[in-house]
Amino acid sequence: MFCGDYVQGTIVPAPNFNPMMDAQMLGGALQGFGCDKDLLIDILTQRCNAQRLVIAEAFQGTFGRDLVSDLKEKLSDHFKDVMVGLMYPPPSYDAHELWHAMKGAGTDENCLIDILASRTNGEIFQMREAYYLQYSRDLQEDIYAETSGHFRDTLVNLVQGTREEGYSDPATAAQDAMVLWEACQQRTGEHKTLLQMILCNKSYQQLWLVFQEFQNISGQDIVDAINECYDGYFQELLVAIVLCVRDKPAYFAYRLYSAIHDFGFHNKTVIRILIARSEIDLMIIRKRYKERYGKSLFHDIRNFASGHYEKALLAICAGDVDEY
Structure with missing residues (x-):
């Protein structure tokens, strides 16, 4: 999909686009021992991804x-991560983030949750292709090797990209809700499997109905029930799926707030979400952030980031808004 098809992002195609002029200006900015970081920000954050590739x-x-190689050589730290991240096509960026979440000794489970709980079937298919092209490895096999238990089973289900689309059946919603309710009560391995299969494979429209029926049956919100009955990354993944079904921008607003305030500014999470959502729904994420937390995303980024890194993050968030 061309980047201009998204109308709720902060980054849109630049008018009067001249790739040769941009390339020459970037070449000048990257020459010598130093580099013109302001010019890099002005160009790369004000062009959509398709234009950056041109x-x-x-x-x-x-x-x-190679422009990406030059950026990696000339830049450093989190500013480099932002500028280089902007140069990946979206499926390749997701693949890159998943690879780095799993390589090495530890696994960044929250990165796996953020990406796999929120992507559409089409996005997952493209991500899997990009992962194989970039790393000559199968994404599903790597997830299976790097995670465990019902958390692993749920991730593997999600990465297959088999969610129903545009389909809802009110007649079976109460039945699905009862299965979820029993899964929260019984907590056996079989019930956990049924729980994750419903959340991973039913359409968003169907799950809306199921969650309403769950409330009617149990007198409890599905998120509260999951939090009470389960724990660990399995519980976090299930809740992420529910939140993405209900309001994906609100989920990412919550994840940004947590990354900024709960972890002493978790840079990787902030960078990943801002870049990944910049042409999809970052404008709505900003709105949800302000509504729920009382301060703007700009305000919180300013408080925790600095220098050209801060300027780059703010530029991605700003879109066509002059005032931060």
Whole structure:
């Protein structure tokens, strides 16, 4: 999908786009021992992803060098992560983030949850393809090897991208809700499997009905029930799926707030969400953030980030808004 098809993002296609001029300006900005970081921000955060990819081609043709390699060489720390992250096509960026979440000694389970609980079937299919092309490995096999238990089973279910789309059946909603209710009461392995299969495979429209029926049957919200009955990453993943079904921008607003306030500014999470949602729904995420937490996302980024890193994050968030 071309980036301009998304109307709720903060980054949209630049008018009067001239990739050759942008490439030449970036070449100048990256020359010498230092580099013009302000110019990098002005260009790369004000072009949509499809335009950035065209700029990279023009850069290669003009200078005979790879733009991403030059950015990696000239930049450092979190500012480099932002600028380089902007250069990945969305499926490749998801693949990159998942790979780094699983490589090495530890696993970043929250990264796996954020990505796999929120992506559409089409996005998951493209992500799996990109993962194989970039790393010559199967994403599902890596997830299976790096995680365990019902958390692993749920992730594997999600990464298959088999969720029903655009389909709802009110007649079976109460039945599905009863299965969920029993799963929260019994907590056996079989019940956990049924629980995750419903949450991973039913359409968003169907799950809306199921959650309403669950409330009617149990007198309890599904999120509260999951939090009471389960724990660990399995519980966090199930809740993430429910929250994404209900209001995906609100889920990401919550994740940004947690990353900024609960972890002393968890840079990887903030960067990943801002880049991944910049052409999809970041404008709505900003709105949800302000509604729920009383302060703007701009305000909180300013309080915790600094320098060109801060400027780059704010530029991604800003869109066509002049005032932060």
